[in-house]
Amino acid sequence: MIFKADMYVKSEKELGKKFTIVAFGLLMLVIVFSTYLHHFQPHVLKVPSVTDVSTWRNPSFEQTNIYERMTDAEIEKMRADGIPGRGLLPVIFDSQGDLTAFLFASLCFLHARRHFGQWMASCFLIGSFIFTGLQESIAILLGRFTAGAAYVDAAQHVTYGTYFFCKGSLWFIETPVAVCLSWFWIAYACVWIARKVFPKMSLLARAAIGGLIALNIDLWLDPVATSPEFMQWVWARGDQIRILGINHSNFVGWFILIFWFAIIWEWLPRLADRMGRFKASFAFITIILVSDMGMLIYLILHNTIIVAGLLSLLGKSDIYFPQGW
Amino acid sequence: MWSKIWKNRVEFYPYASIYLFWFLGSFVSSLRVQNRPGIVALGLITIPSILLITIATIKTYRKLPGELRHSGVCDADDVG
Numbered sequence: 001m002i003f004k005a006d007m008y009v010k011s012e013k014e015l016g017k018k019f020t021i022v023a024f025g026l027l028m029l030v031i032v033f034s035t036y037l038h039h040f041q042p043h044v045l046k047v048p049s050v051t052d053v054s055t056w057r058n059p060s061f062e063q064t065n066i067y068e069r070m071t072d073a074e075i076e077k078m079r080a081d082g083i084p085g086r087g088l089l090p091v092i093f094d095s096q097g098d099l100t101a102f103l104f105a106s107l108c109f110l111h112a113r114r115h116f117g118q119w120m121a122s123c124f125l126i127g128s129f130i131f132t133g134l135q136e137s138i139a140i141l142l143g144r145f146t147a148g149a150a151y152v153d154a155a156q157h158v159t160y161g162t163y164f165f166c167k168g169s170l171w172f173i174e175t176p177v178a179v180c181l182s183w184f185w186i187a188y189a190c191v192w193i194a195r196k197v198f199p200k201m202s203l204l205a206r207a208a209i210g211g212l213i214a215l216n217i218d219l220w221l222d223p224v225a226t227s228p229e230f231m232q233w234v235w236a237r238g239d240q241i242r243i244l245g246i247n248h249s250n251f252v253g254w255f256i257l258i259f260w261f262a263i264i265w266e267w268l269p270r271l272a273d274r275m276g277r278f279k280a281s282f283a284f285i286t287i288i289l290v291s292d293m294g295m296l297i298y299l300i301l302h303n304t305i306i307v308a309g310l311l312s313l314l315g316k317s318d319i320y321f322p323q324g325w
Numbered sequence: 326m327w328s329k330i331w332k333n334r335v336e337f338y339p340y341a342s343i344y345l346f347w348f349l350g351s352f353v354s355s356l357r358v359q360n361r362p363g364i365v366a367l368g369l370i371t372i373p374s375i376l377l378i379t380i381a382t383i384k385t386y387r388k389l390p391g392e393l394r395h396s397g398v399c400d401a402d403d404v405g
Contacts, residue, residue, distance in 0.1 A: 071360055095350035104346060107338035114335050186346075189339035196381040209377075216374040217343070220351045220367050227358045244367070325361075 013119070016277035020122040023285070027126065027172075034171040045174055046144055050166055051082040058147045059236035063160035065245055066226060066234060069325070074228045083166045083231050091167050096225060096232055098169050101178035101185075108185035111192070119277055123284055124265055125184050129172070131261055131288045132183035135253070137173035138296055140164050143236060144174075159238030163247070166231050183257070190214045191262045203266050211259035218254050222246045223325070240307055240318040245325040248307075249299060256298070260291060333389050340382045347371065 037044050046057070053061040061067055067075065085094070092099045105125070112121035143162025168176025191210035198206060223244045225232040239247035264287055271280035311317065330337060355365045 069361075074360070095346065095354060100346075100349075104342040107342050111335055111338040185339075185342055189343045192339050193343075193378055193381040196384055197377050213374045213377060217347060217351070217371055219370050220355070223361070223364060223367065224351055224355045224358060227361060227364070229357050229359065230354065 013277065016119040016272075016281065019278055019281040020119065020126070023126045023281070024122070027129065031170055031172055031177055034173050035169075038168075038171040038174070045141070047174075048164055048166075049082070050086045053078055053082060058144050058161040059234075060160070063237050064234050065237055065242070065247070066228060066231065068237070069245055070228055078228065084229060085231075086167060088169065091169050094167075094230075094232075096178060096182065097167075098176070098178045101181040105181040105185045108188045112188055119281075120265075120268060123268055123281065124188055127265060127284060127288050128184040128187050128261055129180045130285070131292060132187075132257055133172040133175045133180040134289075134292050135257065135295055136175040136179065138292070139299075140174045159236065161236035161238070163233055163235045163250075165233045186214055186217070187258045187261055190217075190258060203263060207259045207262035207266075210262050211255040211257075214258050215251055215254045218251065219244065222250060239303070240311055242318075242320045242325075244322070249303060252302060253295075253299065256295060260295070261288075264288065264291065329389060330386065336385050336389070337382065340378055340385070343378055347375070 038047055042049075048056045056064075061078070070078070085091075091097050094100065109121055109125055112124055116124075139162050143159075144164065147159060147161050164174070165176050165179065168178055170177035172180050187210070190213040191207065193213060194201075194206045194209035198209060201209070223246060224230065226235060226246065235245075235247050235250075239249055241248040243251060264284065268280060268284055271283055274280075275283065311319070351371070352365075352368060355368065358364045
C-alpha cells in the first residue's frame with residue numbers, strides 16, 4: 001500500500017512538472033508571436049507609434065492625461081521627438097525595463113521555490129503573468145478599439161480610450177513582458193511581507209494587506225513613470241476620478257488583482273490535495289481566466305455604477321485629487 | 326552580520342527587490358522629473374510600505390539561526 005501511495009505521489013509530482021513545462025512553453029509561444037506582431041506588424045493591433053504622436057488614436061495625444069499636464073515646451077518636444085528614452089538600452093536597463101524585471105522576478109522565484117517548492121512557485125509565476133497580462137491587454141485593446149465605450153458611465157460621460165504602454169522589447173499580447181514579470185514579483189514580495197509581518201492574520205486580511213502595500217508603492221511609482229521624462233505608459237482622459245494625475249481605476253486594479261490572486265494561489269495546495277497537482281494546475285488556470293472576465297465586468301460596473309453613484313452623491317461631475325496634477 | 330545575511334541571502338531577495346525597485350524606479354527617477362513640484366516629497370506617501378518591508382526584513386534576520394535551518398519551512402521533497 002505504502003509503495004502504491006509513493007508511486008501515486010511521484011506520478012503526481014511528475015505530472016505537475018509536465019504541466020509547468022507545457023505552460024511555460026505555451027507562454028513562450030504567445031510571447032514570441034505577440035512580440036512579432038507588436039514590432040513587425042503594428043497595423044494588426046493598431047500599435048501607437050512611439051516616434052510620431054500625431055498618429056495616435058483612442059486616445060489621440062491631445063486626449064491623454066499627460067497632455068493636460070505638459071508645458072508648451074514639453075508638448076513641442078514630444079511632437080518633434082516622440083516618446084523619450086525609447087532606444088533598446090533604456091528599455092532593457094531602465095528600472096522598469098526587461099532586464100531589471102527579469103532580475104527581480106528571478107530573485108523572487110528562487111525565494112518562492114525555496115519556501116513553497118517548484119510547483120507552487122511556477123504556478124505563482126505563470127498564474128500571475130497570465131492573470132495580469134491578460135487583464136491589462138483586454139483593457140488596452142478595449143480602449144484602443146472601442147474608445148473605452150464599455151467604461152462609459154450611465155450619464156454618457158465621454159471617454160477617449162483607456163491606456164497603453166509605450167516601451168518594451170518583449171510583449172505578451174499588448175502588455176510588455178517586463179510589466180507581467182513585475183506584477184509577479186511585486187505581488188509575491190508584497191504578499192510574502194504581509195505574511196511575515198502578520199503571521200497570525202487570516203488569509204483574507206493578509207491578501208488585503210499585500211494588495212495595500214503594492215497600491216501604496218504604486219502611488220509614487222505611477223506619477224513618476226507616466227511623467228513626460230519617462231512615459232512608460234499613457235493614460236487616456238475620461239476617468240472621472242483622478243488621483244495624482246492617474247486614473248483611479250488603476251489603483252482599484254492594483255489592489256484587486258493582488259488581493260484576489262493571493263487568495264486563489266493559497267487555495268492551490270487544497271485543490272491539489274483534492275484532485276492532484278495535474279488537475280489542480282488546470283483548475284487554477286481556469287479560475288484565473290474566469291477571474292479575469294469577472295474582474296473586467298467588475299471594473300465596468302465600478303466605472304459605470306459605483307463611480308457615477310458616488311459622484312452624484314457628492315454633487316460633483318469629477319474629482320481630481322490633488323488639483324493641478 | 327553580513328556573512329550571516331550572505332549565507333542566507335535567498336531569504337532577503339523579496340525585500341532587496343522591493344527596496345531596489347523603490348529606490349531606483351521611484352526615488353532616483355523622481356529626481357529626474359521636472360515641472361512637477363512635490364513629486365520627490367510625494368515619496369513620503371510610501372512610508373507605511375517601507376516600514377512594513379523593514380519590519381519583515383528585521384524579523385527574517387532575527388529568525389535566521391533557528392527557524393530557517395531547522396523548522397522545516399522548506400519542503401525538501403518539493404524543491405528542485
